[in-house]
Amino acid sequence: MNDRSTASNSRDAVYAAALEAFAEKGFHGASMRDIARRAGVVLSNLYHYADSKSDLLVELLKKANYDHLSATEWALTGADASPRHRLEAAVKAYVGYIVDHPMEALIAHSELRYLGDDDRKRLVMARDRVEALFDGIIEDGVRAGTFTTSHSRGVTRAVLTMCAGIAQWYRQDGRLSREDIAGEYADYALALVGSIHD
Amino acid sequence: MNDRSTASNSRDAVYAAALEAFAEKGFHGASMRDIARRAGVVLSNLYHYADSKSDLLVELLKKANYDHLSATEWALTGADASPRHRLEAAVKAYVGYIVDHPMEALIAHSELRYLGDDDRKRLVMARDRVEALFDGIIEDGVRAGTFTTSHSRGVTRAVLTMCAGIAQWYRQDGRLSREDIAGEYADYALALVGSIHD
Amino acid sequence: MNDRSTASNSRDAVYAAALEAFAEKGFHGASMRDIARRAGVVLSNLYHYADSKSDLLVELLKKANYDHLSATEWALTGADASPRHRLEAAVKAYVGYIVDHPMEALIAHSELRYLGDDDRKRLVMARDRVEALFDGIIEDGVRAGTFTTSHSRGVTRAVLTMCAGIAQWYRQDGRLSREDIAGEYADYALALVGSIHD
Amino acid sequence: MNDRSTASNSRDAVYAAALEAFAEKGFHGASMRDIARRAGVVLSNLYHYADSKSDLLVELLKKANYDHLSATEWALTGADASPRHRLEAAVKAYVGYIVDHPMEALIAHSELRYLGDDDRKRLVMARDRVEALFDGIIEDGVRAGTFTTSHSRGVTRAVLTMCAGIAQWYRQDGRLSREDIAGEYADYALALVGSIHD
DNA sequence: GATGAATGAGAATTCATTCAT
DNA sequence: AATGAATGAATTCTCATTCAT
Structure with a gap:
């Protein structure tokens, strides 16, 4: 469950991962790396779905x-x-x-x-x-x-x-x-x- | 009032600064530099009052x-x-x-x-x-x-x-x-x- | 005037944009994204007109x-x-x-x-x-x-x-x-x- | 000569390295890593001598x-x-x-x-x-x-x-x-x- | 020709912490 | 106690480039 890359949509995977990470570690405690890992996506790819x-x-x-x-x-x-x-x-x-x-x-x-x-x-x-x-x-x-x-x-x-x-x-x-x-x-x-x- | 170095006690100044910083920016959002600045103390001095x-x-x-x-x-x-x-x-x-x-x-x-x-x-x-x-x-x-x-x-x-x-x-x-x-x-x-x- | 997509020729638009970007920000200061934006062209399209x-x-x-x-x-x-x-x-x-x-x-x-x-x-x-x-x-x-x-x-x-x-x-x-x-x-x-x- | 760590003063080494790097590669072409390497100093240390x-x-x-x-x-x-x-x-x-x-x-x-x-x-x-x-x-x-x-x-x-x-x-x-x-x-x-x- | 997603390397900068003085 | 320099890992974000469609 640590990898959502097979989700129909990377975008959804990214936001779901961000939600999970923010809820678990807080905004400053969650890193973009962390979110990318949870989403099963490469770090720089996050920036396709959000500017920051x-x-x-x-x-x-x-x-x-x-x-x-x-x-x-x-x-x-x-x-x-x-x-x-x-x-x-x-x-x-x-x-x-x-x-x-x-x-x-x-x-x-x-x-x-x-x-x-x-x-x-x-x-x-x-x-x-x-x-x-x-x-x-x-x-x-x-x-x-x-x-x-x-x-x-x-x-x-x-x-x-x-x-x-x-x-x-x-x-x-x-x-x-x-x-x-x-x-x-x-x-x-x-x-x-x-x-x-x- | 951004400088508490004149407080009777540096220790109190440090903890007051930490409190303020944590309350304002959250634990991960507040940096040790930030706390030191608020306390009117040099960064490395924080470690005299707390190990981390x-x-x-x-x-x-x-x-x-x-x-x-x-x-x-x-x-x-x-x-x-x-x-x-x-x-x-x-x-x-x-x-x-x-x-x-x-x-x-x-x-x-x-x-x-x-x-x-x-x-x-x-x-x-x-x-x-x-x-x-x-x-x-x-x-x-x-x-x-x-x-x-x-x-x-x-x-x-x-x-x-x-x-x-x-x-x-x-x-x-x-x-x-x-x-x-x-x-x-x-x-x-x-x-x-x-x-x-x- | 930030968009040259209507220029008769995309190729010209791209090179005009590159010229402008290099002149303004220097070679290393100008990014391919920057050039694409000025040319009114999608990033990856730049590579149709130049290899790098x-x-x-x-x-x-x-x-x-x-x-x-x-x-x-x-x-x-x-x-x-x-x-x-x-x-x-x-x-x-x-x-x-x-x-x-x-x-x-x-x-x-x-x-x-x-x-x-x-x-x-x-x-x-x-x-x-x-x-x-x-x-x-x-x-x-x-x-x-x-x-x-x-x-x-x-x-x-x-x-x-x-x-x-x-x-x-x-x-x-x-x-x-x-x-x-x-x-x-x-x-x-x-x-x-x-x-x-x- | 790629290492100026023995210079009397790290500050001077850093600025000499920056000068060299900027002259050779231009401002955007020279990276902070590059400058640190030339100065014989660790990357993050540059920020003791300049804010950016x-x-x-x-x-x-x-x-x-x-x-x-x-x-x-x-x-x-x-x-x-x-x-x-x-x-x-x-x-x-x-x-x-x-x-x-x-x-x-x-x-x-x-x-x-x-x-x-x-x-x-x-x-x-x-x-x-x-x-x-x-x-x-x-x-x-x-x-x-x-x-x-x-x-x-x-x-x-x-x-x-x-x-x-x-x-x-x-x-x-x-x-x-x-x-x-x-x-x-x-x-x-x-x-x-x-x-x-x- | 055109598109948008993907990628891995590298960018500048900040971090908590340590240490010699 | 106090200082300022040092460190290495981690931070967010951008880069040029590629590829399947």
Whole structure:
């Protein structure tokens, strides 16, 4: 499994290798040699697919952020109007993505800081859109009286931080299933917003 | 302020510089030259205070973990027996340390992975002791019926993760005071454990 | 204008791009990628028009040296037998070429050294033919008593060096016209050979 | 002679090696490895003496330009007031430096273009000071009627270009002595300015 | 003729660390 | 304790060139 050269596409192999390397060793700890070796590709070949090491990370994070947002937005299109159901659906989808893509979720939070100012700002904006999504739901709930928290912004941040943490300990062979975790964290979120039980 | 050579003690200057550099650029992103420059010390002098770059990190993390644990334990010695009060006190102390030492708190979580196996395991054990502290309080509360959560272990992890996140966004010149934040997070923790209001 | 792909002929575009790149950045400073980009051609296509980077330079220098020599020789076919007129005509033609082709003239002198021994020697021979041309005129004049210099070889070299220098500062939008410069340098040459005024 | 490690001073060995390498292969053609090898020093050690390859060149050119200017100015302090004598002295000193330091003189003219804008501009200013020196003498002569040229600026440039060319062909074992060459070029300069013989 | 991927050598530079003084 | 020079391995990235399509 140390060689992805037979993958249909070298490009995919390179980005998969970069993802793995960044997740495992961090942006500065992973070397281009390392990535090339994992991808089963010669070092200089990496530069066909990205102009620089930073670019590899940027592309990875752009896709991760976009997918994370999309997955969450998509879940909401199927949820009814109740803030309680919407928050539950959003958290489950958000957590679901993390459980399905722990490496992406990990580097999205931990390696962002090593990017140049421009790229970083643009990616932070993408992340802020997810935050706005949750914030919207929570404030709706507060206005409707279904959520009782008086710190909606702080709670939003707490919910997202708490979920992001999953990427640090989740292992696929663990004892908790994807749905267990998603459900558990949905409960935590409802607790944090002070959701009134019917 | 880029030069700490006038600090009473070169050793302190070196460790303060290392802390700053690791917090800002990560373990692999910070170079020994960088640290020396920040400390106002000549490169080779760093090796009078630590045998290696890893050692600098180990020392910093040992102290950070110890202090974090101590601060939390100390707060509990002054709290009465009620799980609710104990959890509140523990969270406030735990958050208080993070707010007072955001760089230490940051690297304690993010740079641990770059250590060798031995050092890392020993430091994780230290962190587990804090976790055990919270876990003990929460399970006491559950047994006593004051806390209603049915996922005490998960909640413990959620609380600690949520708190650790503070180190990423907290800035001393922000609009929230140390006590505001501590109080807010204590509320979040109580919500998560399902603390029954009197 | 950075793309010459629409030029009637890709070959010309490639050599024009190589000329520009070598003149601007020097042989080692210009990369094949650079040349391809300027030519509006894909990198590997360069190798349809030359076997190597050195070959590009050799072809350019061969043509430049040949054209420079031809232009000078041609001018002499229209000049009368007087050494004074012949020298004037030769210098004007020699300078004329430089003014019309500053990049060619520049690399002919500065980049020759980067060629392999064989190519370099053959090109130096071509340059020597121009030198012989001037030398012949000057020695004729000395023998005839019209030129008074006692260092004919040294003067020949001085004249040619002086003219070659034009390529370094001449810009088409400058205040001196092609004819101004040619006339001026013809005067300098006559002064150097010690031409006796009638 | 390929190893200068026994030179009293590594710094000098490094700069001497860089000079040699740049003169022989050009700035881009000479590699840092190459320079280190010539200096008898380990590659990474070069960076103790210069921050970059460009810096090596800058330092070399700064010193060369300064020395060239100083030598010329110094010669003028010993010359009487006659423009003719002054020009003779200046040319002899200028040429003398070139003959004594052909490598310095060579790179001063040919490698300047590879520097960054800032460094290049500052070095060109230094070169302009030499040009101003010659220009002053020549215009003095023209005003005094001893020099008859009507293109003083052009002649200045021609004189300097012609002299700079010496660095390209002069070899210490050649048949012309330092004084022969200096005298010859002084004569050329006097011819170019149209100096009136007594 | 044209293309894009591939390659291995080599580029400049930085790294953590050591050592003699 | 402090210094500055030294070292060798590793870093990111670019090079000229080749090849299958």
